[in-house]
Amino acid sequence: MPKLMTDMYNIEMKNNIIVIKTLPYMKKVIVTILFLFVLFQLKAQTQYSEFKRIDSNLYLIWFNQFGNKSLIAEFDDYIVVVEFPQKDTVVKAIVNKVKEVFPTKPIKYVFHTHHHSHSASGFDSFLELTDAYLVTSSYNFEKIKALTKDTIKLNARYINNDSVYFLKSKRNELICYVVKQTQYLVPTNEYNLIYFPKQKVVVSGCLYQKPLDYHEVVNDRKLALNKFIVDNNIDAKYFIPTNTTKKSGFEDICTIGMLDSTLKYGIKPNEVADFFQSKSLEYLESKRDSLLKEIKKIPIYYDYYQCGRTLMERKDYDRALIIFLLIPEIYSDFSHNVYLCSGECCEFKGNREVAKVFYEKYIDCAVSESEVSFGKEKIINLEQ
Ligand SMILES: [Zn+2]
Numbered sequence: 153m154p155k156l157m158t159d160m161y162n163i164e165m166k167n168n169i170i171v172i173k174t175l176p177y178m179k180k181v182i183v184t185i186l187f188l189f190v191l192f193q194l195k196a197q198t199q200y201s202e203f204k205r206i207d208s209n210l211y212l213i214w215f216n217q218f219g220n221k222s223l224i225a226e227f228d229d230y231i232v233v234v235e236f237p238q239k240d241t242v243v244k245a246i247v248n249k250v251k252e253v254f255p256t257k258p259i260k261y262v263f264h265t266h267h268h269s270h271s272a273s274g275f276d277s278f279l280e281l282t283d284a285y286l287v288t289s290s291y292n293f294e295k296i297k298a299l300t301k302d303t304i305k306l307n308a309r310y311i312n313n314d315s316v317y318f319l320k321s322k323r324n325e326l327i328c329y330v331v332k333q334t335q336y337l338v339p340t341n342e343y344n345l346i347y348f349p350k351q352k353v354v355v356s357g358c359l360y361q362k363p364l365d366y367h368e369v370v371n372d373r374k375l376a377l378n379k380f381i382v383d384n385n386i387d388a389k390y391f392i393p394t395n396t397t398k399k400s401g402f403e404d405i406c407t408i409g410m411l412d413s414t415l416k417y418g419i420k421p422n423e424v425a426d427f428f429q430s431k432s433l434e435y436l437e438s439k440r441d442s443l444l445k446e447i448k449k450i451p452i453y454y455d456y457y458q459c460g461r462t463l464m465e466r467k468d469y470d471r472a473l474i475i476f477l478l479i480p481e482i483y484s485d486f487s488h489n490v491y492l493c494s495g496e497c498c499e500f501k502g503n504r505e506v507a508k509v510f511y512e513k514y515i516d517c518a519v520s521e522s523e524v525s526f527g528k529e530k531i532i533n534l535e536q
Pocket of ligand 1: 266268270339357358395
């Protein structure tokens, strides 16, 4: 046994068994490491805010590490939770916090806007820790069911809402509208918009978010939100975007004025696409530097990505590709979906070899097994 090792671990042989006895300073090191580990675990478990009151009987709690948030509504005899991003950690945090702040009121109803993981990640912990009912549409219910272990229990705690659902008490009121993709261009087949008429608050999920210092692109989902509000005479003063937080560079709460300004001043993909299509490819190539400068003015890659997508929808793959190729030159944090779109533009133009290179880049940056398989499928299809 080397001297250093025996000194360090104070090793003795007893009945042919090595007994390791740590020296005092090693004990200190181990205790410190254990302490830091426990502290890290506690910190990991407590990565959520206090309840922040946003209006009478409405509170927000946000989960910084995910950039998500939930809304807590206090009714006369019970509590309503809207949005349950992530599974165990977040739901346990919500349940514990509700117990602490409203010890006499159980969580009775849970709502969510749609089935993306930032709004609904399985109902397991609610089933386990509460007697709460899930209120959602049939399509969303099937999605949540697929993520839930105890489906028998879930069936017993499900309230179907395929149109409009009301909750009313002296203290608070809630109306849950189901927005269908067949009528409004929301990102999922069915989208629940949860409205609190007393406070004029709409939980808008990922339909609208406002970066802190500029107006984001006017995409279909923002137009859908605006149209639904107008069509249904919803008197909205505030929107709660639940997929972003101030920490991730977005407003925690948006106002109707912010949405109006975004619709007015935000980049409109159709207008950008019109501009690109009014110019020849040669002209656009010759203006590459000025295009680069123009795109650079926008802090998030997503805005011009949407413009590229609009050109793709118009089957103008040459011009879409011009945008997709500029994005990685400007933004370090662009999504690998840009590679996917670049690949598709090349594929649709008949340039299979370059398409394959982009699909490979997409696979390299994939964040899930399903993305890897999707990329691989794209390559297999190219080779057929
Ligand atoms: Zn979403």
